[in-house]
Amino acid sequence: PSDGLTIVATGPLTAPSLATSIGAATGADSLAFFDAIAPIVYRDSINMDVAWMASRWDKGAEASLEMGGDGRDYINCPMTKEQYFAFHEELLAGEKTEFKEWEANTPYFDGCMPVEVMASRGVETLRFGPMKPVGLDNPHWATAEHPNGRWPYAVVQLRQDNKLGTLWNMVGFQTKLKHAEQVRVFRTIPGLEQAEFARLGGLHRNTFLNAPTLLDRQLRLKSAPHIRFAGQITGCEGYVESGSVGMLAGLMAAAQIAGRDWTPPPRTTALGALLAHITGDAEAESYQPMNVNFGLFPPLHDVKKKARKEAYTERAKVDMAAWVGGL
Template sequence: MRKEHVTVIGGGLAGSEASWHLACRGVPVRLFEMRPKKLTPAHKTGKLAELVCSNSLRSKDLTSAVGLLKEELRRLRSLIMAAALVSEVPAGKALAVDRELFAAYVTEKITTHPLIEVINQEITAIPEEGIVIIATGPLTSEALAEDLKRYTGEDFFHFYDAIAPIVYADSINWDKVFRADRYSDEEGAYINCPMTKEEYERFIDALLTAEKVPFHDFEKPKYFEGCLPIEVMAERGRETLRFGPMKPVGLKDPRTGKEPYAVVQLRPENKEGTLYNLVGFQTKLKYKEQERVFRMIPGLEQAEFARFGSVHRNSFVCAPRVLTKTLQLKKEPRIFLAGQISGVEGYVESTSMGLLAGLNASRLFREAKRVVPPRTTAHGALIHYITEASPKHFQPMNINWGLFPPLEMPARARKKMPKKERYRLMAERALKDLEAWKEEEKILADFNC
C-alpha cells in the first residue's frame, strides 16, 4: 500500500479534525473540499468546518453526555474545541459560537499547517490506493456514495433516515405498561403501552394539530410507504394508526385479559435495556411537540427522550455491518469513515469520530497498533453503539447516557441515586478511564501542535 500521504475527503468538522490529528502526528495530508468551487445546497461559504444548522454545540455541563464528550475532545487536543473556545458567545449552559469566527479559525489552522495541502476539488470516486478518510457528512454526493457502495454493499448505505424517538427506560411508568410479543403467551421483549378508545382519540387530535419541522430547501420528502412519518399516517384517516404501528392485534393486556383499543410498542434499543425505541414513530414534529404529544401515551407521561424523532437527508452507512471499532471498513481497511456518514448524529459526535479516524489513520500510516477508547468514555460509548447496535434497526445516534455501561453498584442503589449524581459519577469514571487509556496507549506522545 502506498503511504506518501493520507487522503481526507470532506472539509467539515470531522474532516478538519481528522486532518489536524494526522498532521500534528507528522503525517502528510491531502484534504479535498469541493467548496467554494461547488457549494452544497446547505453551505454558504468556502470555509472549512462551516456550521450550517446551528451555532450551538449544546450543553457544557459535565453531567450531560455531550458535555462529557466535549471535555474528552478537549483533553485529546481537539482543533474544533479550540476553535469553539476562541469564538464562544454567551449562551448560558450551552456552548454557542460565532459561526464566522469559528470557521475562520479552523480554516486558518488547517491551511497554514505545513503538512496539510487543501485541494478545492470534488471527489466522485475513492482513490484506488493509499489510506483514505471519507468525512463527507450528511450531504455526501450521490456519485461518491455510489462508489462507496463498492466497499459497503448496496443495502448498507442510506440517503434518508426516518428516526423514531428513544426514551430512557427509567423514565417509563412500568405500572401502566406490560411486556409481550404479538401472539405470544410468554413475556416478550416488547414493552406495550395500551390505550383506550378515548385516549387514542385524544392522541390523534393532538398529533394532527402538532407543529412540524419544515424541510430544508435542499431536502425533498422521500417517504417510503413502509416508513411513513406517524403524522402523515394519521392524516390518511383517524383509524390508520390502529391498523399500522399502533395495532393491538395479538397483544393481550394481562390486567384486563383483553386486547387494548390501540397499543404503542417500545423495542429495546440496546442490550443493557436502558433505552427503548417507539416502534414506527418516525416523525417530523418539532421536539417540544414530540414531548407534549408522546407524553400523552400511557406509561410515557414523564418520559425523558434520549433522542427525538426526525426525517431528513442524511447519508450514512449501516455501521454495525461495515465498520470496525477503529472506524475502518471491514472489506477495505485502508478506508476510514468519519463524522455523520459513520452513523453518529450531531456536530460534536461527528468531530469525535473525525478525531478517532485521524488518530487511527496516523497509526496505520506508521504500521502501529490501532486503538479503541474505553467503553466507559463518551468516545467509547459512541464507537460501541455504531458497531454493536442491531444492524436491522440501525439509525444514527447522538451521545446520551443510555449508551454508557451502568455504574458498578447494586441496581437498587443505582435506581435510588439522583440522576444528577449518577451522571456525575459516570463522567468522573469516564475521565479517569480516558486518562489511563491516554497514558497506556501513549495517545498524545507523538502529537506536536
C-alpha cells in the first residue's frame, strides 16, 4: 500500500526484475548499472605552484565568480609534449586488472571508457578527449616565460567532487589499472607528484541510484516518501558503509513509526558524513559510489595537516557519544 513503510536494501548485482522496477519508479536515467570510477584526490595534496584553477577560456575561478559564473572551475595540471608522451607510454604499459568472465564481452560506451583504452586508440586520442588543452592558458608558464610557452601540450583536469571542496575528481580517468599502478602512474602528472587519493579508479558492474537527486535527507524516495533505500544501492562502497546506511534507514523508519523526530548523526562523524554525502553534499552530475574518507568531514583548517586525521577522529568520538546519548 502507498502508506506502508518499505525499505529497499539491495546491492551491486541487483536482480534484473527489481532493477527494472526501481528504474520505472525513479527514471531510467537515475539508475546506473556500471561504476565508471575516476580517482579522487584530496585537495590539499595538489601542488598549486604547478597546477592552477580555471575553466576553458576564462581568467580563473575568482574572475568566473565575479562575472556571474557558478564557480565550478577546474584544477588544471599542465604537461609539455615530452611529459605527455611519457605519460601515454606509462598508461599503455601499466599493469591492468583482468576482466571478470561476465565483464569480458561488455561493450564500452563513451561515458565509461577506461583512459588506457582511449590511449591505445592513438597517441593523440587523449589530447582530443579528457586531456584536451584548448583554452587553458597556464599562468605559471606565462609569468616565468616558460620555454614551452603559455599553452600546455596536454592538461589533466580535476573537478570538485563535494560541496566542502576537499575532494577533486580526475575528469575522464576511469581506469582498469591496478591500484598500485594508478598511484605510481598518476603521480607522474605535474602537480600530482604528492597526490593522496581518497579513492582510486575502477570499472565494474554496480547498480546504484543517483541518490543526491532522488532521495531526501532521510533516504526516502522524494517521489514516493513511504519507500526508503538502504545499502550499496544508495551509492556507498564497502561492507561497513553499506551496513551502516542500512542501520540508519532502520533507525529512521523506527522513529517515524514511533512518531519521534529524527536527528541525523553529526556530519563530523563517519555516519553523518557519509549520509550527508549520499543525500545531497555530493555533486549530482558526477555522483559515484564512495567509501567513508576524511575528505567527507568538515575540515579543520586551524589544525596542521599531519595532525588532522587524529583531530577528526577525536572530534567524531565526542560528537558521536552525544548523538547516541540523545537517541
